[in-house]
Amino acid sequence: EINNTYNVDYSFYAPQNGERITVRYNTNRLISTVTNALESVRPVTADILVKEAEYISVDVSGDIVIDEDLIEDSQTILENVVSAVTNLLNTNALAQVIDYSDVLTVASSIDGVDSLNIKLFNVSGEIGRKSFIKSLDNQSIIAGTVSFNLVDRRRLRVY
Numbered sequence: 001e002i003n004n005t006y007n008v009d010y011s012f013y014a015p016q017n018g019e020r021i022t023v024r025y026n027t028n029r030l031i032s033t034v035t036n037a038l039e040s041v042r043p044v045t046a047d048i049l050v051k052e053a054e055y056i057s058v059d060v061s062g063d064i065v066i067d068e069d070l071i072e073d074s075q076t077i078l079e080n081v082v083s084a085v086t087n088l089l090n091t092n093a094l095a096q097v098i099d100y101s102d103v104l105t106v107a108s109s110i111d112g113v114d115s116l117n118i119k120l121f122n123v124s125g126e127i128g129r130k131s132f133i134k135s136l137d138n139q140s141i142i143a144g145t146v147s148f149n150l151v152d153r154r155r156l157r158v159y
Contacts, residue, residue: 028052053138053139055140058121058124060146061146061148063149064078064107064150065113066078076112084110088102089141089146097132100132
């Protein structure tokens with residue numbers, strides 16, 4: 001397209017005479033479509049910039065103790081906990097905050113969960129537990145790896 005600017009990342013050791021460079025890129029058609037639609041209705045004095053949102057992937061893992069009366073349903077309970085935490089993380093909204101306590105509340109509210117310990121609550125690739133994770137105005141939180149282990153009460157370690 002004419003009069004567009006593109007950022008290109010190209011690494012080389014030395015320029016080669018007559019070297020042919022092929023540039024391939026992906027564009028997000030939605031951004032240009034929205035920009036054009038807004039351009040036709042915006043006030044003359046308004047300056048509107050449409051940007052693509054980024055995702056913050058969050059990992060959660062921990063241990064769960066199942067109520068002894070429901071031990072035969074332990075696999076279903078485990079799946080329900082993973083599903084509930086995943087749904088909490090998939091906010092689909094910008095500028096959100098998810099607290100560590102939110103994850104504890106959602107996971108412990110599942111019928112059959114007697115006790116739990118969350119060992120990991122952090123941005124994907126990071127270790128440890130954060131007290132909260134906040135997305136910026138151009139970011140949305142999504143679930144990364146969410147996993148829990150079933151453990152016996154005697155093996156549950158809270159730290």
